[in-house]
Amino acid sequence: MAFTINQFFCFALVLSALGLLAATQSLARPLDDHPKTLSIRERHHLWMARHGRVYKDDIEKEKRFNIFKKNIKHIVNFNSNTSSNKLFTIGVNAFSDLTNEEFLATHTGYKRQLRSGSTATNGLRSEGLASDVSQAVDWRQQGAVTAVKDQGQCGCCWAFSAVAAVEGLNQIKTGQLVSLSEQELVDCVQDNHGCQDGMITNAFSFIQQNQGITSEDDYPYQSTQGQCQAGYLGSNAVTINSFQIIPQNDEVTLMQAASQQPVSVAIAVSAEFKAYNGGIFNGECSNELNHAVTIIGYGTDDTTGTNYWLLKNSWGETWGENGYMRIIKDQNQCGIALDASYPI
Known part of the structure; x- marks a missing residue:
């Protein structure tokens, strides 16, 4: 099936809009809802985008990533521990790249x-x-x-x-x-x-x-x-x-x-x-x-x-x-x- 130039342009705009919508929905979901296939670094990038976090250089970014990774590990371990009598959950928030x-x-x-x-x-x-x-x-x-x-x-x-x-x-x-x-x-x-x-x-x-x-x-x-x-x-x-x-x-x-x-x-x-x-x-x-x-x-x-x-x-x-x-x-x-x- 042949496309006119206008039809091709409209089709491209639709695909672009769908891609933007998917990216927006991905950022809108709670971080813990993302597929398990995402790496910690990918999750960190999504977290940065959601909270508008920008680091001054790669050294600072790597430092914050390592803190983020440590906090993620703590969150997963805490929420998966069913032996305690805790009545609450913890999770990722705007402070997840900070030490306590x-x-x-x-x-x-x-x-x-x-x-x-x-x-x-x-x-x-x-x-x-x-x-x-x-x-x-x-x-x-x-x-x-x-x-x-x-x-x-x-x-x-x-x-x-x-x-x-x-x-x-x-x-x-x-x-x-x-x-x-x-x-x-x-x-x-x-x-x-x-x-x-x-x-x-x-x-x-x-x-x-x-x-x-x-x-x-x-x-x-x-x-x-x-x-x-x-x-x-x-x-x-x-x-x-x-x-x-x-x-x-x-x-x-x-x-x-x-x-x-x-x-x-x-x-x-x-x-x-x-x-x-x-x-x-x-x-x-x-x-x-x-x-x-x-x-x-x-x-x-x-x-x-x-x-x-x-x-x-x-x-x-x-x-x-x-x-x-x-x-x-x-x-x-x-x-x-x-x-x-x-x-x-």
């Missing part, structure tokens, strides 16, 4: 507040919270949670945790969900150290003393510390009266607080936490609190009957369950009840 040490140095940033002696109970609160609480809460369903954000390579998880709690409280009180400025906290909270580390309560104190916090639109996130612009880039969008600290190791009070509003918590993250892919996290944790997240609810898994906390993280939507985590409840997992607070 590199990741913790750039994507956490919590500094624990020490309490001792007569000050150990100063500002703690267990009274005034309802004892009759719902058995399950998800503040996303109430419209009190903004979209998952990404702190990038700035160790300011404390700012994202505090902001999420204030955003939630503001929506509960006013009905308006306003995305607030983490950058203002990174630049302006003098008692913290910007992208190096910081405490959640220092963020709450700044918002209180500053008579509010600016919206994200007026003071957008830059993933680096800059000069404080508080008072120059628009009026404060939300104010708080104060904040309360929850007694340590008290998940009953923590549940009472989380039933009323999102709560900021510190947590001890580990390699398994970094690669968390889904399920209820009951894995290993580090030895110290090093990250901050926000409890936005709790519930019970229908399949296993396991109670869990629902956490909003600040590592983007490709991590965990679209940026969120369920972590086992009532066991102070990863120190989740050691340093919790909320705005009022």
Whole structure:
């Protein structure tokens, strides 16, 4: 059968479009879904394309490939081990070419507040919270949670945790969900150290003393510390009266607080936490609190009957369950009840 030039051109365009579609679908599938025939290097190339990763030279690329390969091996071994009582899986994500040490140095940033002696109970609160609480809460369903954000390579998880709690409280009180400025906290909270580390309560104190916090639109996130612009880039969008600290190791009070509003918590993250892919996290944790997240609810898994906390993280939507985590409840997992607070 003979083709005219126009027919041949159209046929070529169709083949080209089909090839592009196949490549797009290949990149869209989870990395673990690719055929077993793909080599680790081919999987690394697909991973690079999906996450827009570009290395400065071949030496750096080879270094990152070897880390990626090691992380893939760990993921496969972990998920294939059926002898443990784990309730979750781990997987490939945007951090799979980083060592655990590199990741913790750039994507956490919590500094624990020490309490001792007569000050150990100063500002703690267990009274005034309802004892009759719902058995399950998800503040996303109430419209009190903004979209998952990404702190990038700035160790300011404390700012994202505090902001999420204030955003939630503001929506509960006013009905308006306003995305607030983490950058203002990174630049302006003098008692913290910007992208190096910081405490959640220092963020709450700044918002209180500053008579509010600016919206994200007026003071957008830059993933680096800059000069404080508080008072120059628009009026404060939300104010708080104060904040309360929850007694340590008290998940009953923590549940009472989380039933009323999102709560900021510190947590001890580990390699398994970094690669968390889904399920209820009951894995290993580090030895110290090093990250901050926000409890936005709790519930019970229908399949296993396991109670869990629902956490909003600040590592983007490709991590965990679209940026969120369920972590086992009532066991102070990863120190989740050691340093919790909320705005009022």
